[in-house]
Structures are given as structure tokens and as C-alpha cells.
Amino acid sequence: MKIDQIPFDLISKHNENIRVLIVTNSPDLTSIPAKINTLKNLKKFYISGTQVKDLPEDLFKIDGLESFEYNMNQTEKIPSAIGNLTSLKKLNLSLLPITTLPVEIGKLTNLESLEITNNKGGKHIANKSYNLVGIKHLPKEIGNLTKLNKLY
DSSP: OOOSSOOHHHHGGGTTTOOEEEEESOTTOOOOOGGGGGOTTOOEEEEESSOOOOOOGGGGGOTTOOEEEEESSOOSSOOGGGGGOTTOSEEEOOSSSOOOOOGGGGGOTTOOEEEOOSOSSOEEETTEEEOSSOOOOOOGGGGGOTTOOEEO
């Protein structure tokens, strides 16, 4: 189903039961509502293939979020508030027009998997990915991620 906004009026009735929220292939979606933080039991948030440019600060107030997969969107800068998601185990920031990661990424000490492939000009041609520019330098704070066992 193609959407231009996340239907919080519909899902708010069940917000205590929602553990996974998946939004894909929604090119008309331009924002994530601040209400996202009302999903207190959300464990996995996957959003891909949208026109979202700005991540709301309230997203980074979901204490128990364990997996955030955010790819093929239009965000050019990952906010420093991402460091507040200390329960994250998996973070996917692929196919975004970003060239850097905030130093606060080092606060994600439970992180086991970090995917940052095909950023800033990444293209898919004939089912093959090409990283044209990408993230050139990782912040030194990434050394704080002692549980990290997958980095790609």
C-alpha cells in the first residue's frame, strides 16, 4: 500500500502491542511524525524507499528500540541524538546521501551490527550495488562499540 503519512490514528489504538513497524516503498512519505515515540514497546523500526529528509527528535526517545533499519531515504545528516538509542543492537544506514556519522554513534554500546554501505551516490545497476562515494572516515568513537561484530 502506498502511503504519504504513517497512519498514527489507526495504529495508536494498538500502540502498546506494536513491536515492529515496517514502512517500505512509499515515495510519497516525506516525514516521520513525532508521535513515533508513543510506540513505547517498539523493538524494530524499518523504513525504506521514502522521501524522508529529517528524522524527528522524538524517534530517539524510544528506549527499547533494538533494530533501526533506515535506508533508501533522503536524509543527508544523521542527528547526534542517535546516541540516545542505547538499546540498539542493529543499525542500518545504507543507501542514504550521507558522508559522515555523528561521534555519538560511539554511545551505542549494545550495537552488534552496523551497515553503512552504498551511501552518497550509491546506485543499483543490474542487481549490483556500486558505492560511488560513501562514508570516508569513521569517528574514532566507533572504538567504544565493543559488542560490534558486523560492520559493512
